[in-house]
Amino acid sequence: MNFVKTRLAASAAFLLVGALSLSAADLKIGVKSEPSSLDPQFHVLVPNMQVTFAMFDPLVMMDPKLVPKPALAENWKATSDTVWEFALRKDAKFSDGSPLTADDVVFTFDRIPKVPNSPTAFTLFTRQIAKVEAADAHTVRITTKQPYPLLVTDIANLPILSKAAASGPAPEGKTTVEFNRGEGLVGTGPFKFVSWQKGADLILERNPNYWGKPAAWDKVIYRPMTNPAARAAALLSGDIDMMEDPPTTDLEQFKTNPKLSVAEAPGTRIVYIALDQKGEPSPGIPGQGNKNPLMDKRVREALSLSIDRKAIAERVMGGVAVATGDLLPEPMFGAVKARQAAPVVDTAKAKALLAEAGYPNGFQITLGTPNGRYVNDARVAQTIAAMWTRAGVKAEVAAAAPPVFFKSRDNFEYSAYLAAWGNSTGEMSTTLRSLVGTREPSKGSGTSNGGRYSNPELDALLDKASATMDDKARKELLQKADEMVLSDYGIIPVHFEVPVWALRKGLTYAARADQYTLPQDVASAK
């Protein structure tokens, strides 16, 4: 009798646990934020893109290290400086079973500029494209407005829609609202759409018609969990199988926990300090009359030298950062090998440089930083301010909520600020053009150049590089440009943020440098 009771209790407990835990082939992912829309062409934003790329394939897909690899296009070549031909896979099918043709690709490119109300439109990636046409059923010809070597990295951001499924009476075909309801979500990717409840679970299932290796998961559930502690608790309790961005403070504990594993990617997001180099005087440096000390290269070098990057990466960032002296990590296009290692901290030399520049007693400066936009941003800024103070530059930190920070930055209210730049192309030119290119809104350069560094030589180099089709020559030009800015201390790199995922034991993730969480790259080690 007693035995029966125990058995009953045990099976009841088993049932209860069984109902909560998952069957083997489901994958539940706790994501930081949900997509703003399921329309694959609505918003250029990581939460959107990662969901899109589970259901749709682009012509060319970036691998985890941001090297372009064939996806729906088997191969491609530039037939002239401005004309490219992409040969489509003949075996690719959409999730409804219909085959992929060049018409679908043309339709996709055609829809991009027609999507209304987009917070960041995908025209970002098509602005250099003059014409997209179907040469035959399986060849797409793209003509650019001028020689444009970055076309391949740009179209890696453009998922291919099904013309039949995504057409509709509206000018853009299926509207964003219809996509959000799940209509027209027919792609060639490893998963297909099941359901989405805003604010709650987004559910996908395996696409039986997928052209590649069938996905390992019957079902994938994206669950938005904004609170990192809640994500961690859910992972520990087995509620989810995988989480984005475990809190840095818990990371050590996670790594030693026998029930969990941790996946890290090479980071491409550079955390940097921008210094106001517009001219005199600078708003955050009082008591210097009409002079801006930051105009002096020696002062900028001193500020860079006094930062102990290794200590910040290890202690403040809990090891999920790589201290660096460059703007892009090494294997990527245009990075300089000699700059990769972080400059060694040298407070004595920094003091000497300051004295040489005419500031033996230093000066005061305010360092702006967002609070809560990047990993531990305000804490990193405080540490840097303390290091500067040690070298004689009395620094104060002005931390602000992200929207307030960006507003102040755009109004040039900071003499120095900490920010970060995520490079999604794996290529130096976008980074340099945005961060240190001379501000020129019509040309689209200097968009994030709040320090207003301006170097005509650099701009000329960048212009030349962006029109150079030969990869090797372009790489050299970009490396030269990179070296030029860094040896001028036009911007001060601090570290790369390392994207981190935590998974339950037995799962592995091919961690991606672009921070996408893609279920097809999650495997269970058997």
Add this chain to the structure above:
Amino acid sequence: MSVLVFVGLYLIGDPTSMLVSPEATEIERQALRKALGLDQSIWVQYLTFLGNAAQGDFGRSFLTGQPALQLIIERMPATVELVIVAMTFSVLVGVPLGILAGLRPKAPSSKAIMTGSILGFSLPNFWIGLMLIMLFAVYLGVLPASARGETVNIGPVALSILTIDGWQHLALPALTLGLAKAALMIRVTRAATREVLPMDYIKFARAKGLRPSRILNVHLLKNILIPIITVAGLEFGQAIAFAVVTESVFSWPGMGKLLIDSIITLDRPVVVAYLIMMVFFLVILNLVVDILYMTIDPSAREKVRD
């Protein structure tokens, strides 16, 4: 109030800097500002908003492009469900314990109840939530730590209180939200009980030799109900409008989470629509509470008649 929110969010910053990918150029930013109407002066924007709001259109979310009102209404059932369960729990637990503590204020059990209630409302909500997750989800592994369970559609409304899975998911967040409310109910009930007990009609009822249970259920309970309903009503409204903390700890897909996410991204149409809706809701709730007074308290009816 809408002016306050409007100007407040305007002063904080430019939503485009939160929405636009940093790789976008100034041309694209400008195009977006124009599309969202942000290139107009604040007063023009406000008047446009007022005009549309008068016709029931609160604008579209900057982030998702969906009508703000629709976004909020989609999230409403989850929050209402959570709050109703939490409030029911707090009343069912709080009122009996409060009466108990009020009847015998000197007994050790009463002192224990009162000490417990101090803990209940002084511990921060998120901490209680995390502790419950640690205990029930991580350590014991009996309840899920996040999200909403399986739902059943009743017309357009998705409810999770009709499934076992739904209840399992509801348990921890409702408990977290309910504990602090229960603590408050205990204190209110106890104070009211202590106030009513020495009244003449209770003494008289006792002298008449009525059964203690009748005195309790009829004479006492009816008279302490007024403050309880007042507080419960207020707390209910408060919880519906701002269950933000509990919702974000448990990733509960309710309105509170929507509000906080919208504030962070400066999604003004959603924030404004949300606050306006909540004002309407609280006004209606107060009306309901007033009507309840009248059904319970005959003297309130008299006053209306006079």
